Amino acid sequence: MVSTPSLEVQATARQYLADATADGRSPNQELLPLTTCVNDRDCLEIGGCDVATLVEQFGSPLYILDETTLRTACVQYREAFRRYYPGESQVLYASKAWNCLAICAIVASEGLGIDVVSGGELYTALQAGVSGEKLYLHGNNKSREELQQAIAANARIVVDNWYELETLAELTRGATHPAAILLRLTPGIECHTHEYIRTGHLDSKFGFDPDSIEAVFEFVRQQPSLAGIGLHAHIGSQIFEIQPHRDLAKVMVKWLQLAARYDIPVAELNVGGGLGIRYTESDDPPSIDEWAKVVGEAIAAACQEAGIPLPKLLCEPGRSIVGSACVTAYTVGSSKTVPGIRTYVTVDGGMSDNPRPITYQSLYRAVVANRMSAPLTETVTLAGKHCESGDVLIQNARLPKTEPGDILVVMGTGAYNYSMSSNYNRLPRPAAVLVGDGEASLILQRETDRDLIRQDRLPARLRLQSS
Numbered sequence: 001m002v003s004t005p006s007l008e009v010q011a012t013a014r015q016y017l018a019d020a021t022a023d024g025r026s027p028n029q030e031l032l033p034l035t036t037c038v039n040d041r042d043c044l045e046i047g048g049c050d051v052a053t054l055v056e057q058f059g060s061p062l063y064i065l066d067e068t069t070l071r072t073a074c075v076q077y078r079e080a081f082r083r084y085y086p087g088e089s090q091v092l093y094a095s096k097a098w099n100c101l102a103i104c105a106i107v108a109s110e111g112l113g114i115d116v117v118s119g120g121e122l123y124t125a126l127q128a129g130v131s132g133e134k135l136y137l138h139g140n141n142k143s144r145e146e147l148q149q150a151i152a153a154n155a156r157i158v159v160d161n162w163y164e165l166e167t168l169a170e171l172t173r174g175a176t177h178p179a180a181i182l183l184r185l186t187p188g189i190e191c192h193t194h195e196y197i198r199t200g201h202l203d204s205k206f207g208f209d210p211d212s213i214e215a216v217f218e219f220v221r222q223q224p225s226l227a228g229i230g231l232h233a234h235i236g237s238q239i240f241e242i243q244p245h246r247d248l249a250k251v252m253v254k255w256l257q258l259a260a261r262y263d264i265p266v267a268e269l270n271v272g273g274g275l276g277i278r279y280t281e282s283d284d285p286p287s288i289d290e291w292a293k294v295v296g297e298a299i300a301a302a303c304q305e306a307g308i309p310l311p312k313l314l315c316e317p318g319r320s321i322v323g324s325a326c327v328t329a330y331t332v333g334s335s336k337t338v339p340g341i342r343t344y345v346t347v348d349g350g351m352s353d354n355p356r357p358i359t360y361q362s363l364y365r366a367v368v369a370n371r372m373s374a375p376l377t378e379t380v381t382l383a384g385k386h387c388e389s390g391d392v393l394i395q396n397a398r399l400p401k402t403e404p405g406d407i408l409v410v411m412g413t414g415a416y417n418y419s420m421s422s423n424y425n426r427l428p429r430p431a432a433v434l435v436g437d438g439e440a441s442l443i444l445q446r447e448t449d450r451d452l453i454r455q456d457r458l459p460a461r462l463r464l465q466s467s
């Protein structure tokens with residue numbers, strides 16, 4: 001395995017990249033996409049494309065997504081589950097991490113199904129050509145329309161609560177084919193991650209309370225229009241610990257045994273996602289292979305101990321599939337030194353294209369991509385351009401001395417960046433390009449000022465008279 005890259009000087013990063021090969025590396029343990037190198041121009045290159053040239057061609061800020069890294073993560077998950085779980089398995093991509101046509105098409109072409117959490121994500125996946133049976137609709141407050149959309153597409157529905165279960169029973173009454181559902185249960189498992197992305201503890205807004213399980217099973221048993229085909233749990237996101245996943249296996253297999261008592265044939269067990277990624281040198285997540293081994297072996301062992309047949313095992317990682325495959329390139333603009341306190345260096349994006357630092361106090365790393373061998377002489381606050389003092393991408397970033405026009409690359413921006421982006425301050429969303437083998441393809445067009453007012457309506461009585 002490749003050693004942890006130290007970014008103390010960019011030259012070290014350069015050496016690290018020169019030594020690295022894509023073989024055997026787990027994308028979620030890398031700071032940069034697998035194909036990253038430094039080229040003869042002393043520039044960062046990803047997927048065979050010079051980052052500074054990409055910015056000239058497609059504008060700034062720019063999301064740069066490496067196809068090799070994305071596909072490698074999909075293949076590693078798929079193969080690891082085959083290797084370590086003796087029963088059937090299916091990896092789903094949790095597309096809330098980043099849902100768009102191109103990404104849905106890539107992950108589906110690698111054999112993954114897709115977890116969607118809204119009618120919009122479902123629609124996008126269908127438009128990308130993904131078959132409805134490979135889609136799983138999540139959400140703790142699905143509308144009737146979203147449920148109907150999922151039923152029409154033949155997608156699986158992960159039922160979250162009583163209201164939804166009753167609505168679904170009503171919507172499917174008299175249907176010729178029962179709707180395929182999974183039941184989301186709260187496992188009561190604590191893990192160490194930000195409280196906003198912890199979901200498995202009892203005080204969570206997601207899933208049925210474990211005390212109501214038997215009543216839920218009894219209700220489902222009485223609904224001929226609902227086929228209870230699976231159980232689901234998800235304990236949280238950006239998790240580095242392994243033990244909670246072992247604990248989850250035991251809890252879920254107990255649910256399986258209970259379902260059998262209610263004559264509910266549970267064919268699928270979905271253990272959710274949650275594997276963390278390396279955003280900074282001090283992050284040390286398990287590899288995809290290690291995670292799949294723990295999960296696969298724990299479920300198989302718990303089933304064996306309980307003397308029950310192996311269900312089809314599902315998981316739904318998001319961050320660890322797409323997170324490390326993408327970087328965001330910005331252009332440096334103004335800077336300001338507050339004597340004795342700090343220097344702000346400002347880029348042309350910020351909390352609208354990456355809301356994670358301001359939302360979760362997430363940490364990131366950055367390099368000056370157009371001068372990779374420049375020594376790190378400065379410690380600066382890398383600020384965004386929004387009218388918000390908290391709009392800071394990186395505190396205490398170690399960088400070379402920057403100049404306006406420099407290309408600054410923030411790493412690990414594939415997950416929960418574009419998908420959580422906004423038009424705050426009426427900034428158009430950046431473009432995204434997919435890179436591989438020296439080619440760059442536009443996968444998300446940059447928004448324009450016209451896009452910003454597309455939904456605006458100006459009632460006639462408000463029209464200003466031109467002077």
Ligand SMILES: Cc1ncc(COP(=O)(O)O)c(C=O)c1O
Nearest residue numbers: 094234237238273274317318319
């Ligand atoms: C139900 C569910 N499944 C899967 C995921 C994906 O988690 P991650 O991106 O950490 O793998 C999430 C994330 O919030 C989730 O809520």
